Amino acid sequence: MISRLDKFLGGLSRAYLLASQLFLGGLVFLVGVQVILRYATGKSIMGVEEWTGLMFTWLVFLMAAVLHRRKRHITITVLSDMFSVKGRTLADILIGFATIVFCIAV
Numbered sequence: 001m002i003s004r005l006d007k008f009l010g011g012l013s014r015a016y017l018l019a020s021q022l023f024l025g026g027l028v029f030l031v032g033v034q035v036i037l038r039y040a041t042g043k044s045i046m047g048v049e050e051w052t053g054l055m056f057t058w059l060v061f062l063m064a065a066v067l068h069r070r071k072r073h074i075t076i077t078v079l080s081d082m083f084s085v086k087g088r089t090l091a092d093i094l095i096g097f098a099t100i101v102f103c104i105a106v
């Protein structure tokens with residue numbers, strides 16, 4: 001059961017990574033076009049700033065989930081250091097469950 005869940009979360013993490021890479025590529029493209037148009041014509045495309053803001057927000061959310069899965073996120077361990085080994089294990093399970101719920105909600 002756990003191996004299936006781990007495999008599913010691994011696939012979800014890869015999908016999130018791909019989506020975040022696409023968002024980053026889109027951000028670079030849109031901002032580049034925006035800069036060139038403003039420099040060349042003095043005008044910009046309507047709505048590009050809103051799209052880039054939304055894309056950046058989703059990029060942050062998706063990469064937060066990916067980095068949590070790979071255990072490469074920034075953590076503050078002040079509370080978990082107070083627990084015993086069993087307490088830390090329980091906290092890791094609860095955090096993992098909350099991450100799954102968050103990923104599904106996003």
